Amino acid sequence: MDKRLTRTDYLFALMFIFMLVCILGAFFYGLEIGRQKSDQKYEKLMQKDKEVIEEPGAYDQQVLVSFYHTIYLPFREFQNKWFDQLHQIEVNSSTIDAAAVLKELSKLSDEKYKALQGKTLPNSSPLLQESHQNYLKSLKLFTDALNNFQPKANSLRGTQLLEEMNKDAFFVEAKNQALTAQKNYFESVVKWNQTLDNNLKQADISKPVSLDAWRQMNLNVKNWYVTMQLLNGKFFVPYYPQDVTIRIDDFIASGQATKLGAADVNQTLDLLLSTDAIRSGDFVNGKAKWYSNELLPQLPFFSSVN
Numbered sequence: 001m002d003k004r005l006t007r008t009d010y011l012f013a014l015m016f017i018f019m020l021v022c023i024l025g026a027f028f029y030g031l032e033i034g035r036q037k038s039d040q041k042y043e044k045l046m047q048k049d050k051e052v053i054e055e056p057g058a059y060d061q062q063v064l065v066s067f068y069h070t071i072y073l074p075f076r077e078f079q080n081k082w083f084d085q086l087h088q089i090e091v092n093s094s095t096i097d098a099a100a101v102l103k104e105l106s107k108l109s110d111e112k113y114k115a116l117q118g119k120t121l122p123n124s125s126p127l128l129q130e131s132h133q134n135y136l137k138s139l140k141l142f143t144d145a146l147n148n149f150q151p152k153a154n155s156l157r158g159t160q161l162l163e164e165m166n167k168d169a170f171f172v173e174a175k176n177q178a179l180t181a182q183k184n185y186f187e188s189v190v191k192w193n194q195t196l197d198n199n200l201k202q203a204d205i206s207k208p209v210s211l212d213a214w215r216q217m218n219l220n221v222k223n224w225y226v227t228m229q230l231l232n233g234k235f236f237v238p239y240y241p242q243d244v245t246i247r248i249d250d251f252i253a254s255g256q257a258t259k260l261g262a263a264d265v266n267q268t269l270d271l272l273l274s275t276d277a278i279r280s281g282d283f284v285n286g287k288a289k290w291y292s293n294e295l296l297p298q299l300p301f302f303s304s305v306n
Contacts, residue, residue, distance in 0.1 A: 058124030093158025134181035
């Protein structure tokens with residue numbers, strides 16, 4: 001029997017198809033909205049992580065102290081040994097085995113290099129990361145240069161050996177990398193200070209600092225400025241930057257800087273360096289007198305001589 005669809009059947013079928021299209025459309029629309037919200041949430045998380053990585057002032061005291069013990073102090077131990085052993089070569093050149101001394105120093109620098117190599121630092125502290133890398137470069141250069149000088153060390157007199165070492169390009173660059181690393185670390189201390197004092201400004205290093213401007217400087221800024229001058233002058237020295245700072249302060253306050261014709265801090269520093277007037281421990285010994293009210297991070301080299 002012939003059954004023909006009625007108008008009602010057609011209408012019902014059309015409504016069914018229309019509802020099916022609406023349901024599918026709503027499903028895919030909801031799927032797209034969900035994807036967009038998910039992408040937005042993920043993008044916000046990525047942006048947040050990026051902001052943490054790029055945060056310019058993430059130099060809290062805990063990070064500075066950790067860097068001191070894991071990076072700065074190991075290099076300092078090599079640096080102390082370096083100056084001690086070179087002094088022995090200078091004063092005991094006729095009896096000392098210079099090649100053996102250089103071999104010992106090379107072994108120590110290589111040990112410190114391997115110890116520092118496995119350390120990591122937060123991305124939020126790029127200055128400390130740079131300092132770490134520069135200390136590594138310095139130790140590697142010291143190791144290579146010391147190995148190069150061992151074969152000829154005993155064929156040269158003590159003073160002659162030291163002169164040759166001071167002129168050697170590898171030693172020069174090793175010291176330069178160490179001074180750069182030191183500058184990075186002390187600039188990190190300034191960054192820490194700025195988190196506690198938003199008005200603290202770093203010194204303008206494009207021109208000499210006058211004696212009056214120096215007197216107004218924050219102690220941490222003074223120390224950082226000294227590291228810049230030591231780097232620029234290629235002064236690889238056994239004492240700390242803060243030992244230099246306190247001698248500059250004392251020299252200016254006593255009137256000696258003016259009496260000897262020093263017009264700015266750089267000239268004052270040159271006078272102190274040329275007369276060998278700075279000693280390791282000067283800062284610790286005079287800290288209570290000069291800096292009782294100054295804000296310093298709790299780093300060991302501000303309270304004891306290492």
